Amino acid sequence: MSLGPKAVSSRSQVTWCVSVAACVGLFVAVGCGAPPAPESDAPEGAAQEVSGSFDTATPDRPHLVDALSMPAEPTLSVDSFTSASECAECHPRHYAEWSTAMHAYATVDPVWRALVGVRQADFNGERDKFCVQCHTAIGTRGGEVTANFSFDDFSPIALEGVTCEACHKISSIERPFTGGHVLDESGPIRGPIRDPVETFFHESEYSELFDSSELCASCHDVFEQHGLNLERPYAEWLESPAAREGRNCQSCHMPTYTGQAAVLDGVPERDNLHSHRFIGVDLPLSPTFIEDPEVFEEVRREVKALLASAGEIELSAADTVQVGETLNVNATVRNLIDAHNLPTGATFNRQVWIALTATDAAGTVLFQTGHLDANGDLRTWGSDEPDSDEHLTTFQSGFTDADGNRTPFPWKAVENNSNSIAPLEERTTTFPVPTTGAVGPITIDAKLRFRQAPPFVARALGLEAAVPRIEIHEIGEAELIVAVE
Template identity: 55%
Template sequence: MSGWLLLALSGCDRCGGGADSAPDVVLPDSGISEEEEDSLSTPSEPTLNPANFTSAETCKECHPTHYDEWSSSNHAYAMHDPVFRALVAVRQEDLAGEEDLFCTQCHSAIGTRGGDVVPGFSFSDLLDITNEGITCESCHRISTIERTHNAGHVLDETGPIRGPIADPDPSSFHSELAYEPFFEDSSLCGSCHDVIESSGLPLERPYAEWLTSPAAENGQQCQDCHMPSSTGLASTEGVTERTLHSHRFIGVDVPMDGFVDEERAAEIRAGVQELLSAAASVDLQLPESVIVGEQLDVVVNVYNDIPAHNFPTGSTFIRQAWLEVIATDALGQQLYATGDLDENGDLRDHWSDLDPYGDDDLISFSSRFIDSSGSPTMFSHRAAEHVTSAIAPLYSRTYTLFVPTEAAAEGPISVTARLRFRSLPPHLLRKLDQERLLDELVIYDIDAASGLVSLTAEE
């Protein structure tokens, strides 16, 4: 039996959203089952020629700021990411090459549609333009959005570069530029930021979450938060002041393995901390006093402050978002802990090598895959079910934790709750033989709350 109780409240006076009634939800089947061969995003015959695409290195000359921001973004990292490469290798081995184009269809649509990514491919043999991942022209050559999942966009390899400026200045490079209103719209992002497994199992659904969110109702787009604006020239050759949009695409992840230098990594981490600090919050309700030996009820509220999508969102099955609650007496002696880490730095859940399921009370907001035999798995192609504990936009949850006080020597009892986030768990890096990356993992504290409870003697 888990030691916490979830209170289902009918309203939320703080955020105007509501309270979630259940922590664990089995995501319903998407109803979208990809054809064995998807002629748009994973065609068996090439539908474009990668040679028709220009490297970001060429754009750098006239768009140095856009280039600089993009080059250290996760979009530039998408095909270099060692975790991506290691997960693809597991899938290639398990499925004997049968679905080798599945993972690359968004991470490099150019290489996947261009016949460069073929069954049995290895990353080191791919063209440079394929390994550029989500490069400038992966977005700026999108001509139509056919569907908002699984790389549901059309790439126009010979037409004009497209973008958000209706009246572009003349340039010596672009003979033609085309204004496309969807560059200011979430649907562009949704064409990739909605991932459905080939089995139909929903994997990542920020766009679908946004569609029914208060943000969508108010016309707030992904770009408004993930591409913050400034004013300046859009090109070194431009003459008109423009509203510019950051191409850093800050999320929760920092490219690892030397992809960015330490100075840039520190800047991105600061951006992640800022984004996460706006994501969610936590508060505590404590009684004024407790009688020694009696149970102390600690009420914790967690709020998703994002109007646009769940907290957490995206690849929630590898992310970790959890609550750490620690109670100590006045001598510093620990009375209670949940959400603390084992010696390997792992949460004490199913995946802990040292204390599996040791943390009965663990409150996690991440998601998990269950395979057909009912066991947890980290791999989406082995999953039969996807269970999520994420909180819906502007919703909150209330938990009550029961702290034993028998061992308390001296009052007051101090209780601290921290809402914590990590983009990858150490156990996954170990499983994928990526131990060298362990030192790069960062835990962000999103919010914290604490309080004191005085200790009264037994009557």
């Protein structure tokens, strides 16, 4: 497995199809049978941190079941869990914030649902538990994910995705990846308050887990069934300055505020309550998920602010250039996050890139990279004009299948090649700007851009209507003016 800063070769050609139905047909037709053998270096490092591992996998039988997170028989009853809406009465702010968060979106997410549909068809339902085990651990462990299941048959609590009790009934972590948390269905509500006021509604118990990154790791570090590492924010964090200084995921993703943890008489004001919006990079693509436009705007502003804090771009070049010479412009991108890579998480579905334009005083564009094609796509795989942007510089990761072709489907991938930048590190790219006939001075404008998904992937998954909702955010920008002699 390679997750090093290795560029994905642009020579790979991709066979694309226009809808899930077409994709399904195509992949069945080309026979997408068993994935490659497990990679031996997959979860071991992480496994040593907290004991426990997957059930043994073999090449012909990858992690099809796992006693903890993908049990063959139900290990809990979905009826033991209480709906988030019942918590709202005493915890209105926690509920309101959670209901706008990706955690509440986890089983209604149209991108997730579309991918699960393709996987169902690819494996005829045999591997259906895998993609569901974190998005609804309660539903998966409760036996609702059987071969070729339908979302229509999910219970209401499974449709709540990562609901309150999907976290607050976690009693321990067996492995800090791939659904490695233990859910204690009959246990108390666990949380970070050491002296909780008693309530008739639930037993409360302090648990140090809620103040740890391991809690997040059990869902946020993901290995595919054949061993490929898909997501690794926790593994990145373990080696980061933030971890050395004892700052966990919550310190950025759950900012604190002062108030009552439960809005009831006799409950004290506390100064370290935690936002449950879990701001990341995603805005819901489903227009009905956050109905109130003002709330949507607020979440959007917070996403933009988080992204603006994530990195910066700087330009440098000679002060002057002679007409006709090549002007070498250096663009340095720096990750300002001291806790994980830029980008992190589901990086294979993100786009982070440098958009750079050099224009002379007459308005002639001398050089351009990171600009979009007529469909709004970057000029790379999936574009109408693939490979027409020779200098395209991106920082996300990309899957390659056994034939060396690009694929958006993790189960078909043998490599996840990442260009992401480690905490507080930087990377410089040099762009050669031709200056033949240029009228001075030359203005170079650069932006570091982010988008949650490539439009061509959304279209290929049958989510055409969502494309206009995929916004481009600026992480950073820079300008440089060079005189011409």
